[in-house]
Amino acid sequence: MDKLKNNWFSEACEMWPGATFSFEVKKILHSEKSDYQDILVCESTSLGKVLVLDGIIQCTEKDEFSYQEMISFLPLCCHKNPEKVLIVGGGDGGVAREVAKHPKVKEIVQVEIDAKVIEVSKKYLPFMAVGFDSPKLKLHVGDGFEFMKNHSQEFDVIITDSSDPVGPAVNLFQENYFALMKSALRPNGIVCSQAGTVWNDLELVSNTLKFCKNQFPKATYGYATVPTYPSGQIGFVIGSLDSEIKFDEPQLVLTSEDEKAMNLKYYNSEIHKAAFVLPTFVKNHLA
Amino acid sequence: MDKLKNNWFSEACEMWPGATFSFEVKKILHSEKSDYQDILVCESTSLGKVLVLDGIIQCTEKDEFSYQEMISFLPLCCHKNPEKVLIVGGGDGGVAREVAKHPKVKEIVQVEIDAKVIEVSKKYLPFMAVGFDSPKLKLHVGDGFEFMKNHSQEFDVIITDSSDPVGPAVNLFQENYFALMKSALRPNGIVCSQAGTVWNDLELVSNTLKFCKNQFPKATYGYATVPTYPSGQIGFVIGSLDSEIKFDEPQLVLTSEDEKAMNLKYYNSEIHKAAFVLPTFVKNHLA
Numbered sequence: 201m202d203k204l205k206n207n208w209f210s211e212a213c214e215m216w217p218g219a220t221f222s223f224e225v226k227k228i229l230h231s232e233k234s235d236y237q238d239i240l241v242c243e244s245t246s247l248g249k250v251l252v253l254d255g256i257i258q259c260t261e262k263d264e265f266s267y268q269e270m271i272s273f274l275p276l277c278c279h280k281n282p283e284k285v286l287i288v289g290g291g292d293g294g295v296a297r298e299v300a301k302h303p304k305v306k307e308i309v310q311v312e313i314d315a316k317v318i319e320v321s322k323k324y325l326p327f328m329a330v331g332f333d334s335p336k337l338k339l340h341v342g343d344g345f346e347f348m349k350n351h352s353q354e355f356d357v358i359i360t361d362s363s364d365p366v367g368p369a370v371n372l373f374q375e376n377y378f379a380l381m382k383s384a385l386r387p388n389g390i391v392c393s394q395a396g397t398v399w400n401d402l403e404l405v406s407n408t409l410k411f412c413k414n415q416f417p418k419a420t421y422g423y424a425t426v427p428t429y430p431s432g433q434i435g436f437v438i439g440s441l442d443s444e445i446k447f448d449e450p451q452l453v454l455t456s457e458d459e460k461a462m463n464l465k466y467y468n469s470e471i472h473k474a475a476f477v478l479p480t481f482v483k484n485h486l487a
Numbered sequence: 488m489d490k491l492k493n494n495w496f497s498e499a500c501e502m503w504p505g506a507t508f509s510f511e512v513k514k515i516l517h518s519e520k521s522d523y524q525d526i527l528v529c530e531s532t533s534l535g536k537v538l539v540l541d542g543i544i545q546c547t548e549k550d551e552f553s554y555q556e557m558i559s560f561l562p563l564c565c566h567k568n569p570e571k572v573l574i575v576g577g578g579d580g581g582v583a584r585e586v587a588k589h590p591k592v593k594e595i596v597q598v599e600i601d602a603k604v605i606e607v608s609k610k611y612l613p614f615m616a617v618g619f620d621s622p623k624l625k626l627h628v629g630d631g632f633e634f635m636k637n638h639s640q641e642f643d644v645i646i647t648d649s650s651d652p653v654g655p656a657v658n659l660f661q662e663n664y665f666a667l668m669k670s671a672l673r674p675n676g677i678v679c680s681q682a683g684t685v686w687n688d689l690e691l692v693s694n695t696l697k698f699c700k701n702q703f704p705k706a707t708y709g710y711a712t713v714p715t716y717p718s719g720q721i722g723f724v725i726g727s728l729d730s731e732i733k734f735d736e737p738q739l740v741l742t743s744e745d746e747k748a749m750n751l752k753y754y755n756s757e758i759h760k761a762a763f764v765l766p767t768f769v770k771n772h773l774a
Binding site for chain 1: 495504505506507508509510511532533550684686712713715716717718720746751752753754755757758760761764765766767768770
């Protein structure tokens with residue numbers, strides 16, 4: 201908790217030197233060191249409850265819906281029939297909450313490495329941990345990497361909701377991880393991984409996309425705005441085994457009534473298309 | 488300069504309480520109090536040179552192109568023939584730099600209230616102040632509000648590149664400002680104003696859009712990502728006297744060669760369309 205000064209938490213990281221985002225803390229709800237990482241849950245004055253892992257903001261009550269909806273619905277809606285979904289990571293429950301909303305999803309398997317994150321989220325972050333209550337979900341505590349070695353050709357969609365590539369998640373940004381996911385997919389399967397931001401680390405985005413492209417016939421990069429993440433956005437690398445796929449043409453098109461019924465606050469079918477439209481400097485770099 | 492501690496500058500404002508963005512300062516290049524505001528120019532360790540007015544970051548060398556290109560090219564490319572353009576504010580020169588690139592623009596008039604901002608930008612921020620060198624430009628020091636009272640039906644596009652609605656720019660967010668701009672426009676004219684962000688102040692966005700809609704037959708809201716602005720983005724309210732206009736269909740469609748020739752690093756014709764696609768919670772609130 202050395203970064204908490206005068207009730208302000210500052211997020212500093214080697215990944216974005218010389219710039220930092222800070223928020224005012226009303227109360228520290230929980231602080232512990234698990235087997236994998238430092239876990240901190242705060243009540244903030246302006247962002248609601250905040251989950252911090254290893255000093256990096258994972259989600260705030262104010263804006264978590266944007267990330268959770270987009271990392272879930274972008275790949276799900278790219279797939280014609282996403283019946284069985286694997287979530288790697290996502291220990292707060294927010295991605296499970298979103299995936300369970302999709303009408304074609306019948307079965308969700310989630311593998312989170314840190315039981316403490318699940319426990320803390322259930323206690324302090326019920327707006328996300330509600331995802332664990334879905335009858336569609338089977339939750340395993342363990343290493344997603346190891347899990348997939350024993351599950352080949354089983355999933356339609358694999359979503360990797362990881363922390364940044366420093367600490368326990370570093371293996372999830374390597375090419376062999378994309379190869380492993382490929383082996384765990386059914387035909388025409390799709391993967392979607394948190395993949396950093398173009399403003400802070402265009403090389404990370406570029407490399408992650410390259411690893412995905414090396415393994416999948418089609419791959420792309422999209423993004424969502426999340427104000428409390430560094431640079432105010434977060435990106436996703438999406439790969440598909442379907443070589444005919446058009447990522448910007450959602451297979452499930454939602455009406456305004458659907459958006460309301462599914463309580464979607466960020467995702468809609470138009471923003472699905474727009475998520476893949478990139479600024480010129482990014483488009484040229486990733487070409 | 489009371490906000491500079493241990494060589495870090497923190498941007499705090501009543502508009503976004505409880506959260507702040509900070510950057511590390513290598514050197515303060517200039518600091519003064521003009522007749523209108525506190526002016527600070529820093530060399531930062533990770534964002535290049537930074538212009539700060541009244542404690543709020545106006546632009547950083549790293550990402551200013553995003554804002555300047557979008558506030559200029561969104562309205563210019565919505566117009567069939569934007570020959571004569573008025574810029575209100577924009578004392579750093581960045582908007583003039585971008586407007587001058589558009590092939591149909593023949594004449595640019597700029598009215599900036601604070602001569603000191605122009606002077607300081609010319610000395611320390613030449614990558615933006617280069618805009619003042621355009622032979623298309625006539626630069627006036629004065630009040631844009633007063634200027635427009637004497638210039639009716641003169642401009643095809645009016646761009647308001649203002650600071651936030653605290654301090655000298657507060658009048659530029661009122662309905663009578665939109666009425667005045669309307670009177671200064673030629674038939675089918677277009678206005679574009681900096682209008683805050685949906686994550687920090689949805690009511691400000693909503694009110695500004697309402698004022699614009701009350702005066703113009705067509706109006707909309709679009710946005711660009713700018714990591715060093717609060718919430719990582721900035722929005723624009725655009726109004727048009729052409730009731731047949733489709734804001735998301737640019738009249739000038741740029742090729743990759745055009746983007747390169749015009750040194751556009753953010754704007755392209757696809758991102759023009761995507762800029763108007765809004766998250767569900769914003770779409771519903773502004774409907």
